[in-house]
Amino acid sequence: MFPRLTRRLLMLLAASALLLGIPAAATAFASSATSGVGWIRLAHLSPNTPAVDVYLYSFGNSNAEIVLHHVAYGTVSPYETVQAGDYSVAMRAAGASASSQPVLSTSVTIQAGHAYTVAGMGPESGLRLQVMDDDLTTQTDKAAVRIIQASLRDQVVSKVTCGGKTIASNVKFASVVGYQAIPPGTWTMAAVTSAGSTQKSVHLAAGTVDTLVVLDGPSGLEIDVLQDAAGAGNIPVGAVSTGFGGTAGHGPGSPVPWLAVIAAGALLALAGGLGVRRSRLRLHTGI
Amino acid sequence: MPTRRPAALLTLAAGLVVILGGTVGLLLTRHSTPPMRPVAAGVGALPAPTGPIVAAPQSPGPRPVAAPVSLTIPLIGVQTNLITLGLQSNGQLQVPSTTSVAGWYTGSPRPGSVGSSIIVGHIDSYKAPGVFYRLNTLTKGDKIYVKRADGTLAEFSVTSVQSYLKDHFPTEDVYGPVPDAELRLITCGGAFDPATHHYLSDIVVYAAQVS
Numbered sequence: 459m460f461p462r463l464t465r466r467l468l469m470l471l472a473a474s475a476l477l478l479g480i481p482a483a484a485t486a487f488a489s490s491a492t493s494g495v496g497w498i499r500l501a502h503l504s505p506n507t508p509a510v511d512v513y514l515y516s517f518g519n520s521n522a523e524i525v526l527h528h529v530a531y532g533t534v535s536p537y538e539t540v541q542a543g544d545y546s547v548a549m550r551a552a553g554a555s556a557s558s559q560p561v562l563s564t565s566v567t568i569q570a571g572h573a574y575t576v577a578g579m580g581p582e583s584g585l586r587l588q589v590m591d592d593d594l595t596t597q598t599d600k601a602a603v604r605i606i607q608a609s610l611r612d613q614v615v616s617k618v619t620c621g622g623k624t625i626a627s628n629v630k631f632a633s634v635v636g637y638q639a640i641p642p643g644t645w646t647m648a649a650v651t652s653a654g655s656t657q658k659s660v661h662l663a664a665g666t667v668d669t670l671v672v673l674d675g676p677s678g679l680e681i682d683v684l685q686d687a688a689g690a691g692n693i694p695v696g697a698v699s700t701g702f703g704g705t706a707g708h709g710p711g712s713p714v715p716w717l718a719v720i721a722a723g724a725l726l727a728l729a730g731g732l733g734v735r736r737s738r739l740r741l742h743t744g745i
Numbered sequence: 746m747p748t749r750r751p752a753a754l755l756t757l758a759a760g761l762v763v764i765l766g767g768t769v770g771l772l773l774t775r776h777s778t779p780p781m782r783p784v785a786a787g788v789g790a791l792p793a794p795t796g797p798i799v800a801a802p803q804s805p806g807p808r809p810v811a812a813p814v815s816l817t818i819p820l821i822g823v824q825t826n827l828i829t830l831g832l833q834s835n836g837q838l839q840v841p842s843t844t845s846v847a848g849w850y851t852g853s854p855r856p857g858s859v860g861s862s863i864i865v866g867h868i869d870s871y872k873a874p875g876v877f878y879r880l881n882t883l884t885k886g887d888k889i890y891v892k893r894a895d896g897t898l899a900e901f902s903v904t905s906v907q908s909y910l911k912d913h914f915p916t917e918d919v920y921g922p923v924p925d926a927e928l929r930l931i932t933c934g935g936a937f938d939p940a941t942h943h944y945l946s947d948i949v950v951y952a953a954q955v956s
Binding site for chain 2: 493495497499537539571573592593594595596665666667685686687688689690691692693694695696697698699700701702703704705706707712713715716717718719720722723724725726727728729730731732733734736737738
């Protein structure tokens with residue numbers, strides 16, 4: 459009867475521990491996920507398109523959440539933190555009325571804990587808004603780098619090198635080369651086209667995510683480096699132990715040490731008692 | 746021999762005293778002690794630190810931010826220097842050697858620069874509350890300040906407070922990359938296991954820089 463009851467109790471305890479454990483594991487998302495926000499940044503990467511005003515609307519809301527005025531080619535905004543949900547991004551000519559018909563618009567779904575870059579890409583004649591998923595992970599002890607080719611002048615970047623090593627080749631205008639792992643360090647990044655080349659020294663720390671943008675500058679090719687995200691280069695293993703329990707509740711202490719003390723006392727008393735008795739016997743018998 | 750009698754009496758008396766002591770000890774330790782209750786947030790509140798609040802602009806190129814030197818959380822009375830922490834040989838995060846200071850993990854971004862900056866402190870010692878004793882009483886919107894070596898302040902606002910079982914600690918989410926300047930304050934919490942002398946959970950306070 460008793461063992462069965464105990465077993466049932468143990469099973470019940472195990473089941474409740476599981477129930478408690480599962481939600482704890484399921485709620486394990488980044489802050490952004492727990493607080494329901496994501497990130498978006500807006501960019502103008504179309505070389506022959508004049509400056510624009512960029513609007514971000516929460517879906518179904520005609521009042522813009524964010525308005526960036528006079529965004530010129532090569533400009534990338536900082537990330538804005540926004541509630542997860544559906545949004546639309548609209549571009550109007552710089553200075554155009556907010557109620558005017560946008561030149562271009564696109565929808566974007568922002569998931570909690572995710573980051574996005576929405577960029578005007580391509581030539582003016584074929585301008586489009588491209589939504590890019592920005593990576594928020596890196597390999598252990600590595601940096602991650604993505605390339606956006608936004609140089610129209612030479613159309614094709616024949617190669618992009620990092621510390622002399624080719625990391626992309628034949629990159630067409632208005633295309634994106636996805637993230638790749640790069641060892642941390644200070645590297646010379648170079649972009650080469652048939653008409654020329656450019657280079658830039660870039661520090662890539664472990665745990666950082668960057669986007670390298672190839673642009674048409676006033677005097678030729680340029681490289682711009684955007685920091686997408688950063689975290690610990692070396693992700694610590696497991697949880698941290700930062701408590702000794704001084705303020706935690708305690709159950710009753712173990713009785714064993716005290717019982718041992720009592721037993722020792724009893725032995726001592728017994729020995730003393732026997733000694734008293736023996737000496738009394740000796741007195742009586744006169745030995 | 747008559748001299749033995751006092752010695753035997755002494756032994757008997759000592760034995761009785763030890764029994765008495767043992768019984769008192771047993772009785773005194775047979776009850777449970779409740780956990781200390783954190784004082785309500787706001788009690789022991791400190792004023793916000795003074796200094797120029799500088800949020801580094803997010804722009805291309807290197808954005809050097811000075812190293813962190815101290816942490817203030819006015820609402821829960823936290824005012825501590827920040828020591829530097831690395832990793833242990835087993836890859837786990839080091840923790841401060843005393844329970845009264847917090848530490849910044851040097852492998853994470855500096856507070857105020859883009860990324861998730863990690864600060865760790867103890868909830869308690871064997872006897873008394875530690876520097877992050879009341880961390881779990883923080884709520885969304887509470888302010889956290891980090892003073893840097895150049896005298897500037899970074900101001901953060903709590904975005905969420907989470908408790909994770911240590912066996913389910915989401916390292917990638919806590920330590921992984923984020924696109925804005927954020928802080929994670931970590932301490933222990935939840936139930937205490939007297940067998941292993943460890944708390945079973947970690948409390949993580951997520952905060953984002955106020956821009």
